[in-house]
Each structure stands twice: as C-alpha cells, then as structure tokens.
Amino acid sequence: MRRILSLAVAAAVATRLAVPAIVRAAPFDVLDTAQDGVEAVESLNGARAVAVSPNGAHVYVAAAVEGAVTGFAVDPASGALTPVGAIVDGGNGDGLLGCVDLAVSPDGRHVYAAGFGDDAVAILSRDTASGALGFVDAFFNAELPAGGLDGASGVAVSPDGQHVYATAGVADAVVAFSRAGDTGLLTWLETEAGDPLLDGAVDLAISPDGTRLYVLAQGVTADVPADALLTYARDPASGLLTRVDAERDLENGVQGLTFPNAVVVAPEGNHIYTVAGFAGMQGVIPGKLSIFLRSAVDASTSYFTLYGDDANGIDGLAYAIGVTVAADGRWLYAVGAADDALAIFARDPFTGLLSFDRALRDDADGSRLLDGAIDVAADPLGRFVYVVALNEDSLTVFAPEPGAAAGAALLALAALAAHRRRTGVR
Numbered sequence: 001m002r003r004i005l006s007l008a009v010a011a012a013v014a015t016r017l018a019v020p021a022i023v024r025a026a027p028f029d030v031l032d033t034a035q036d037g038v039e040a041v042e043s044l045n046g047a048r049a050v051a052v053s054p055n056g057a058h059v060y061v062a063a064a065v066e067g068a069v070t071g072f073a074v075d076p077a078s079g080a081l082t083p084v085g086a087i088v089d090g091g092n093g094d095g096l097l098g099c100v101d102l103a104v105s106p107d108g109r110h111v112y113a114a115g116f117g118d119d120a121v122a123i124l125s126r127d128t129a130s131g132a133l134g135f136v137d138a139f140f141n142a143e144l145p146a147g148g149l150d151g152a153s154g155v156a157v158s159p160d161g162q163h164v165y166a167t168a169g170v171a172d173a174v175v176a177f178s179r180a181g182d183t184g185l186l187t188w189l190e191t192e193a194g195d196p197l198l199d200g201a202v203d204l205a206i207s208p209d210g211t212r213l214y215v216l217a218q219g220v221t222a223d224v225p226a227d228a229l230l231t232y233a234r235d236p237a238s239g240l241l242t243r244v245d246a247e248r249d250l251e252n253g254v255q256g257l258t259f260p261n262a263v264v265v266a267p268e269g270n271h272i273y274t275v276a277g278f279a280g281m282q283g284v285i286p287g288k289l290s291i292f293l294r295s296a297v298d299a300s301t302s303y304f305t306l307y308g309d310d311a312n313g314i315d316g317l318a319y320a321i322g323v324t325v326a327a328d329g330r331w332l333y334a335v336g337a338a339d340d341a342l343a344i345f346a347r348d349p350f351t352g353l354l355s356f357d358r359a360l361r362d363d364a365d366g367s368r369l370l371d372g373a374i375d376v377a378a379d380p381l382g383r384f385v386y387v388v389a390l391n392e393d394s395l396t397v398f399a400p401e402p403g404a405a406a407g408a409a410l411l412a413l414a415a416l417a418a419h420r421r422r423t424g425v426r
Helices: 007-014 406-423
Strands: 030-035 047-052 060-063 068-074 081-088 099-104 108-114 119-125 133-140 152-155 165-167 174-179 188-192 201-206 212-217 228-234 241-248 260-265 271-280 283-294 301-308 320-325 331-336 343-348 354-361 372-380 385-389 395-398
Touching: 030 301, 047 241, 047 372, 047 385, 047 395, 060 099, 068 099, 068 119, 081 133, 108 133, 108 165, 119 188, 133 188, 165 201, 174 201, 188 241, 212 260, 271 320, 271 331, 283 320, 283 331, 283 406, 320 372, 331 354, 331 372, 343 372
Parallel strands: 047 099, 099 152, 152 201, 201 260, 260 320
Antiparallel strands: 030 395, 047 060, 060 068, 068 081, 099 108, 108 119, 108 152, 119 133, 152 165, 165 174, 174 188, 201 212, 212 228, 228 241, 260 271, 271 283, 283 301, 320 331, 331 343, 343 354, 372 385, 385 395
C-alpha cells in the first residue's frame, strides 16, 4: 500500500471590513516572507498547509514538524505579515502532532487542524479582530465510536458552518461532525469507512452550495486500484454523507489521478480540480492537473481534461501537491514540490479551462522561498497569493495579477468538443 501523508512528504521532499487599497506591485512580486527563526518568527518548522480567514485579515500556517498552527496579521495594502502567536502541540495545545491541514470556519471564529501524528482534529478559537488563536479541544481517533481519524490527513468546514469533515489516510475513512457555532466543539455523526476506494484518503473539498463533498484517495488494496476522486451527496440538514459517484484513475478515460494529492472546487461549483504526482525514493510520477465536471442534472462527476508538467509549455507541476482557485474564479494556482515552484494558470470561469501563464521557481529567485513548495491559498478579496514551503519553513506573500483569463478561451472549443465526443454530453 502506498501513501503520501505529512511525514512521507517531508522525507521525500527533503531528500531532493472595508475594502482596502489594492497592492501597487508588479504581478507576482514577493511582498513579504515569514521564515522560521528569522526576525522573531517561530513555530514554522515543517510548514505544511496554509489557510486564510474569511475577511482576509489573517493567514494561518500548519507546521508538521513543529506540531503547530501560527497566525499572521496581513497588512491590507502592502501584504506585510505580523505574527499574532501560535498554538503548539504539547505546549499550549494538543492534537497537532504532524499537523497537515487547516480550515477556518465561515464565521471566522474557529480554526480546525488535522493532526496526522495525533490521529486527531484540533479545535482552535480565533479572535476575529486580532487573529490570535486559543486552544479549545481536540477530538482523537480513540474517542470515536467507529474510529476514522487514524492518520488524519485533511479537514474542511461546510459553507453553512454546521459541519466539519475530516479524511484519514491510515483509517481509509471520512468522518463527519456537527459543529457548535458558539464554542466550535464537535459532535461525531458518522464514519464512512470500508470502501476500497477510500484507501489512502488524503484530501477533501466541499462545493460552495454545500451539497457535494469530494474526497481524493490514493493507494491500492489487494484487488482494487484506489487512486480515485469520490463524490458524496451531503444532506445540509443532517450533515450525513452518501457516496454517489467515483472516478478511478485510468478507467473510462480518466487521467491524472495517479498519486493524487489535493482537490479544490471552483467558486461557481461546476468544476473540480485535482493535482497529482510524486518524486522520491519510489520513483517519479509526472505532475498532473485534472479537471472534473459536476453534473447539472444529478450528483455525478465526470472527467473533463488534463494538463501535464512539461507538456505544451507547462512548467512547475513536478510533484504537484497543492492547488487553489482565486476568489473571482479567473486564476488557478498550483505548487510543485519537486520543481520548487508556483505554477499559475489563467482560468475561464464558464468552461473551467486553463491556460498556462507562468511558473515562479525558487532557482530563478531565491527570495521567493519556494524550496519544497507544498501548499497555496488565495486571499478571498483577491489581493494576495500565499505559498508555504516545507524545506524553507516559510510563508511567502505574492501580489496577484488581476484581470480576465483571456488565454483560457482559446482552448475552450477544442476541449469541449473532445469532451462531447468522449461522453456524448451536449
């Protein structure tokens, strides 16, 4: 069985609210950086994941080696970072050992963290004014009636703030919790487990309307290839899940799910993007970025098209491991850990198609702190792009490039025609 969770990632990469003023900087200039041990910045050792508050005022970094979540206030005009404190496992917090993923609640009052090493989801309170965090509680695998948090790998909060979901790559499971909005505390609802396609569940994302939950899984069982994107229907009232579809790598024309690492749903909710790839002692699996479509008729998901590293001029996707879409839907950002790069794509919000714009690489400009780039997030107000790098123990703030994704339109007719030929969908 093969997996790519926090500590495996660390080993492999190491071996190789008013609207503020718009940033006046060239597109994708470095605006600021925060690095462990530099200028009083602490608790970023093994930076693994990044999340932004709903109002964009604060950004949070999960550090797997440190077992910590660190907060920064963001200057709305310049992007400058100011530390606002950290919660550290074994110090002022618990459940954060090997922290690999973060999610901020829509009301901004809580941050949830997946602790891979602790088999836990940690609950942190958030001061919505200062951004400072406080430890509330941690929900451990042993406390669940049906388990499901062994090797916690991802966490997400529903758009209505009523439920929290977590994936676990050792338990091969998805766990659903109800959430108390005032305290942030969680109550177990169900554990989805026993499905061979959930082997190595590594990441998850919820559609903007809250009716779909998408889970990426990587691994193999004795007789079923498990590299897959699973679709669950979510009952908004109860929070319960029902699996309604699964797209398996190399079946029915599906491509790009060999060793999948991250998934994101576009703001319009009609397109799902996944990134996949690996580079380490087990060999090299080329980086891929795939698009899936959500059916307007039922809960099904269908494969659309694929973008590959070093194909058609695309660069920066070697060991593609993190992906996000800008709030306006016009840009997609992905990070390639083996390329030490941020890959930037213009996006057509109507078709979902992408046009490669550029790749920012660490070897071209060391001030970018992209060695082992491992996660990326976009400011909800469109002002900044954030990248964390495992080998740099760092967070970098980039200026975005606003404007329409004109280049993507050039690919629309050809890709749509190909999809129609393959699926018969008109």
